[in-house]
Amino acid sequence: MKHLLAPALAIARKDLYAEWKTKQTITTMLIFSGLVIVTFSFAFDPSNQAVSALVPGMIWVITIFAGILGLNRSFTTEKQHDHLHGMMVAPVDPSGIYIGKFLANLVFVLLVQVVSIPLLFLLFDFQVPAYSSILYFLLIIFLGTFGFIAVGTLLAALASHAKSSEMLLPILLFPLVTPVIIAAVQATRLVLTEQEGAAAALSWMQLMGAYDVIFFAAGFLLFEYVLEV
């Protein structure tokens, strides 16, 4: 564990501190999510009740596309001066690098969601049907984002070996994250638009939970081989 968790935390801390200093990734992600929200708020009339049905889908559109911006940078910046080799020559378990990058990416996307989702609700004048569903909503956001980042971190590392990694990542990512995105959108829709939606969303949440466990374990075990490519 000494060679797994301690380096993982050091890598996550390094990424967050680098972002705190440069503000390159998070700014791009926030600008993108802001543009999506503003564009949609002008395209659709927020006073129309039918427009509320778009909100769950928009939350995940923002998460996916802003997330891809962050994931792309996550490993391309590490290639600049062979930083990954710097980690590999240290007594660090390759899975520790995966966990570290995963944690940093997860924090970036959650931060974008913390800013963009309230803004989305505000501009669309969106009312949550019951306060009890807020807790379920937060859990769905976490489960969906966890799965998306677990797969995204592994594939971003793989794509970073290619010359056109920014093009390759979405191509690799979309087929694999489709199940978790479908589950996340459905669960979010049920919780946000239906009075008794929480119970109905439970099976989707279980699907997301299973997906998260399987793909986090896959990333953890396969990352070593991705580094060797």
Next chain:
Amino acid sequence: MIETKALTKTIGEKMILRGVNLKVNKGEAVAVLGTNGAGKSTWLKIVAGLLKPSSGEIFLKGQPRKKDDFEQQKVLGYLGHQSFLYDAFSPVENLKFFARLYHISSPDTRINKLIEDVGLAYFKHEPVRSFSRGMIQRLAIARAILHKPEILLLDEPHTGLDQQAVSLFNRLLLDLKAEGVTIIMVTHDFQQISTVCDRAVVLRKGRIAEDELIRGRPVSWIHSLYEGEAATL
């Protein structure tokens, strides 16, 4: 200390290493020479654990090299073509990050001493992106020896250093050698080889072609050895 037996490496259809047998003893300073593409850096990367050999064995302190043996990894210090340093961070921040990776407790004194040793004390809180190539190389050297490795693997370490930095770096290497650190240096700089190294190994087409003790011989002799003309003892 380090031994490779019948080490081969094939990338695609090209055979980079063709059965390299080399033993380096504790405290030795060995120069690995060869033309571009001879396999020097590949051999060094395999020993460092960055590449997997196609076949052959590697022994470190008498034990077979294992990928998940982190104690073995800890005895190695590696300086490659790239610095591994983060542009946005200062020298102190960069070294603190690597200190965490190497589990160095209370690294501040060590970091400050190393920054002083490589002559960057005045710039220790400046971001690395504002540094010259030579300053980055000095800091990269500090990074490689931060955890006090027993074996130092250096890939063309004198690249980009000015004359003052070269003598400072050589003094640092000689001090480490005096402390019993094993040094393996891939280089094309014959002058530095005669200053620092005890032994020269020449790789040609993925095989060891020459393996000679230097014993205070002149630079011209090393050049002849490189060209394959030196008279062996």
